[in-house]
Amino acid sequence: MEAGQGPIHPLLVQSANLRRRRAVNRAMEISAWVAAILAVGVLALVVGSVAVKGISSISIDFLTSNTTNFGPGGGIGNAIVGTGILVGVATLMAVPVGILVAIYTSEFAGPRSGFAIRYALDILAGVPTIVIGVFIFGLLVYGHQQTGYAASIALAIVMLPLVARSCHEVLTLVPETVKEAGLALGASRWRTTLSVVVPTALSGMITGALLAVARAAGETAPLLLLSSIFPDLVQTDPSTALPNIPVTIFRYSEAPEPAKHAQAWGAALVLILFVLAISVVARALSARSRRRLGAAR
Amino acid sequence: MNYEPSELNVADPEERTTPRIPGRAESPTPSPASPGGAERTSRVEALHATRRVRLERLNAYYGDNHAVRDLDLTFEPGHVTAIIGPSGCGKSTMVRCVNRMHEEIPGARSEGRVLLDDVDLHGARVDVVAVRRLVGMVFQKANPFPTMSIFDNVAAGLRFVGTSRDEVTDRVSAALEDAGLWSEVQGRLSNPGMSLSGGQQQRLCIARALAVEPEVLLMDEPCSALDPVATLKIEELIGQLKEKVTIAVVTHNMQQAGRVADTTAFMLDGELVEVGPTDKMFTNPDDDRTEQYVTGKFG
Numbered sequence: 001m002e003a004g005q006g007p008i009h010p011l012l013v014q015s016a017n018l019r020r021r022r023a024v025n026r027a028m029e030i031s032a033w034v035a036a037i038l039a040v041g042v043l044a045l046v047v048g049s050v051a052v053k054g055i056s057s058i059s060i061d062f063l064t065s066n067t068t069n070f071g072p073g074g075g076i077g078n079a080i081v082g083t084g085i086l087v088g089v090a091t092l093m094a095v096p097v098g099i100l101v102a103i104y105t106s107e108f109a110g111p112r113s114g115f116a117i118r119y120a121l122d123i124l125a126g127v128p129t130i131v132i133g134v135f136i137f138g139l140l141v142y143g144h145q146q147t148g149y150a151a152s153i154a155l156a157i158v159m160l161p162l163v164a165r166s167c168h169e170v171l172t173l174v175p176e177t178v179k180e181a182g183l184a185l186g187a188s189r190w191r192t193t194l195s196v197v198v199p200t201a202l203s204g205m206i207t208g209a210l211l212a213v214a215r216a217a218g219e220t221a222p223l224l225l226l227s228s229i230f231p232d233l234v235q236t237d238p239s240t241a242l243p244n245i246p247v248t249i250f251r252y253s254e255a256p257e258p259a260k261h262a263q264a265w266g267a268a269l270v271l272i273l274f275v276l277a278i279s280v281v282a283r284a285l286s287a288r289s290r291r292r293l294g295a296a297r
Numbered sequence: 298m299n300y301e302p303s304e305l306n307v308a309d310p311e312e313r314t315t316p317r318i319p320g321r322a323e324s325p326t327p328s329p330a331s332p333g334g335a336e337r338t339s340r341v342e343a344l345h346a347t348r349r350v351r352l353e354r355l356n357a358y359y360g361d362n363h364a365v366r367d368l369d370l371t372f373e374p375g376h377v378t379a380i381i382g383p384s385g386c387g388k389s390t391m392v393r394c395v396n397r398m399h400e401e402i403p404g405a406r407s408e409g410r411v412l413l414d415d416v417d418l419h420g421a422r423v424d425v426v427a428v429r430r431l432v433g434m435v436f437q438k439a440n441p442f443p444t445m446s447i448f449d450n451v452a453a454g455l456r457f458v459g460t461s462r463d464e465v466t467d468r469v470s471a472a473l474e475d476a477g478l479w480s481e482v483q484g485r486l487s488n489p490g491m492s493l494s495g496g497q498q499q500r501l502c503i504a505r506a507l508a509v510e511p512e513v514l515l516m517d518e519p520c521s522a523l524d525p526v527a528t529l530k531i532e533e534l535i536g537q538l539k540e541k542v543t544i545a546v547v548t549h550n551m552q553q554a555g556r557v558a559d560t561t562a563f564m565l566d567g568e569l570v571e572v573g574p575t576d577k578m579f580t581n582p583d584d585d586r587t588e589q590y591v592t593g594k595f596g
Binding site: 110111175177178180181182183184185186187188191195196199200202 | 396398401403426427429430433434436438440441442443444445453454456457458502505506509
């Protein structure tokens with residue numbers, strides 16, 4: 001039979017069914033596309049408006065001078081220092097513990113206890129941070145005074161499940177064959193983990209830790225309870241309440257003067273840039289980690 | 298060999314990493330008990346295959362799956378023993394029982410005895426780490442440590458036990474030499490191990506296993522991921538190494554068994570069907586099933 005002659009194959013006929021399926025496909029494609037635009041749009045809107053409203057406040061003077069209650073002067077210098085200390089102390093507490101938990105769940109725990117611990121971590125990650133703040137407030141601050149340590153402990157509790165879960169994920173990506181090579185060479189499981197598994201997964205683990213740091217840096221609720229009554233001075237002693245960026249944003253935006261509102265936007269911009277910078281570094285490290293793990297497979 | 302089974306026992310923490318077996322000319326690390334250390338014997342003497350591995354009524358399980366059944370088999374020193382059989386017949390499981398890698402798998406267990414000369418490696422008081430220092434293993438897929446250089450890969454096993462820096466350097470070059478890799482990597486020992494080709498990576502893994510000077514070397518389908526040229530190199534290497542270390546090779550490639558092995562064992566469904574000199578196994582086996590397998594009727 002010559003091409004173009006004879007009856008068309010039944011599957012090639014434009015049936016109602018076929019048209020309907022194509023329409024559904026098209027509709028789903030468009031709605032997914034709109035959702036994606038929306039998500040990116042929200043981010044762009046937030047970052048954009050913070051940048052527009054905050055950029056005018058940013059100056060060397062703003063970044064270096066201390067917080068004030070009134071007037072157009074003043075900045076967030078002491079809050080930057082305080083946030084650095086709070087997050088630094090929290091990181092020192094959360095990251096080692098989180099990594100050890102991850103090593104336990106990925107390398108040593110049996111399937112049942114490993115699952116139970118990971119589930120508990122997921123629940124902890126879902127606990128509202130204000131609850132963690134109230135808990136630490138009742139434990140350490142009520143009847144005493146606010147301290148930077150108390151705030152750091154609360155931030156560490158926020159960070160712990162993030163660090164442990166993300167490190168667990170990268171540790172399980174290390175191929176079993178590499179672990180076996182270490183064991184078969186006469187290294188104990190712990191030695192294999194330390195000398196072979198962790199170095200292989202290291203950049204991925206740092207990525208997880210960095211993202212937890214970024215999360216903790218912007219955490220506000222616990223700080224309102226635990227480190228919000230501070231003098232407008234540079235404080236470096238964590239046994240007293242430390243000035244910090246989130247509480248400063250809150251204070252400035254609650255202030256009656258428009259000048260303070262502008263400074264609140266400026267402080268918010270500094271925080272966002274800080275978090276953004278951490279994400280970029282984390283992203284670069286995770287690309288490196290994927291390359292390395294990919295090569296090992 | 299006339300020494301007590303307690304030689305491998307680990308009650309003394311000093312012996313945990315360095316089981317002293319009399320007649321083993323060179324211990325992995327000079328024992329602190331002998332100050333100054335004995336003169337190192339030359340490598341040729343030191344590494345001469347002398348150890349016999351004997352499996353007695355070995356059974357291995359994965360949960361309820363009975364993977365190896367009542368297996369008796371001997372790996373003779375100075376010989377290459379090939380284990381052939383269709384996929385899933387338990388050959389890998391069996392060799393993994395020798396260095397006790399089998400027990401690393403959750404739910405896996407084994408019964409029976411694995412004797413290195415007269416010591417039961419599965420004995421309750423034998424430390425698993427000590428077993429793996431004496432019984433090296435090369436895996437199906439080359440698995441160099443991804444973050445380590447060529448040098449560090451070979452040195453890894455030595456560093457695990459704290460061998461001195463000078464000795465590490467000597468032993469690494471000797472091991473690379475033994476694995477036939479030295480001339481190819483000589484000038485670039487600090488490059489990543491992963492930068493080598495597949496065949497070179499596998500020889501790197503062999504060098505890594507040899508560096509700790511094992512008595513027995515288990516090879517679990519060492520060439521199954523390699524091209525024919527790289528395979529040939531590994532096979533030649535096996536022929537050279539059998540003088541120094543007792544070798545067992547798992548393979549599903551019958552031609553390979555024919556080329557490298559002095560003795561061939563045929564396994565089917567977890568059981569040892571037949572074992573004998575390789576020539577006989579391929580030309581005139583006693584068992585019909587062996588005959589059918591080696592002539593390609595199944596598998």
